[in-house]
Amino acid sequence: MLDPVIIGGAVVGLAMGSFGYVLLRFVARPVLGYRRLKKRLTDALAATRRPSALPQETRDALRRMAMALQELVDEGLPAWYALALQRKGEQPKEAVRHLQALVNCREAAAIQRRTAAVAEALRLPPAQPR
Numbered sequence: 001m002l003d004p005v006i007i008g009g010a011v012v013g014l015a016m017g018s019f020g021y022v023l024l025r026f027v028a029r030p031v032l033g034y035r036r037l038k039k040r041l042t043d044a045l046a047a048t049r050r051p052s053a054l055p056q057e058t059r060d061a062l063r064r065m066a067m068a069l070q071e072l073v074d075e076g077l078p079a080w081y082a083l084a085l086q087r088k089g090e091q092p093k094e095a096v097r098h099l100q101a102l103v104n105c106r107e108a109a110a111i112q113r114r115t116a117a118v119a120e121a122l123r124l125p126p127a128q129p130r
Contacts, residue, residue: 030076034092037072041065041099042124048115052108059103066099088123095121 044061048054054062073082073092085092095118102114118124 027078030072030078031081034072034077034081037065037068038122038124041069041095041118041122045115045119045124048102048111053106054103054111062099063103066096066103069099070096090123091121 044058044065047058048062069092073096077085098114098117098121102111102118105111105114
């Protein structure tokens with residue numbers, strides 16, 4: 001015969017596990033992914049601050065990051081986090097637009113303008129001189 005305490009413990013454990021999964025899958029993972037992507041963009045944009053044309057591998061990396069950011073903004077970020085970003089002045093959709101234009105820039109001045117626009121849209125810290 002099953003003890004009601006065991007059944008209650010199993011139900012509580014199942015409920016807590018389900019809550020933990022939902023919390024991790026729909027809150028923690030997208031938010032941490034956004035922060036990780038923002039850090040990668042900071043590092044990649046620091047490399048574009050040189051006054052020369054972008055190498056093809058940098059263009060490819062920026063293109064992939066723009067696609068990842070667009071996907072995250074469209075489908076991944078919780079609505080409350082998108083509102084919090086808006087309140088902080090971050091505009092990831094605008095950053096995607098500037099990133100896509102940056103990938104196609106050939107002139108140093110245009111690269112600098114687009115890099116600054118992306119940094120402003122994501123409120124990235126100023127680049128540290130190397």
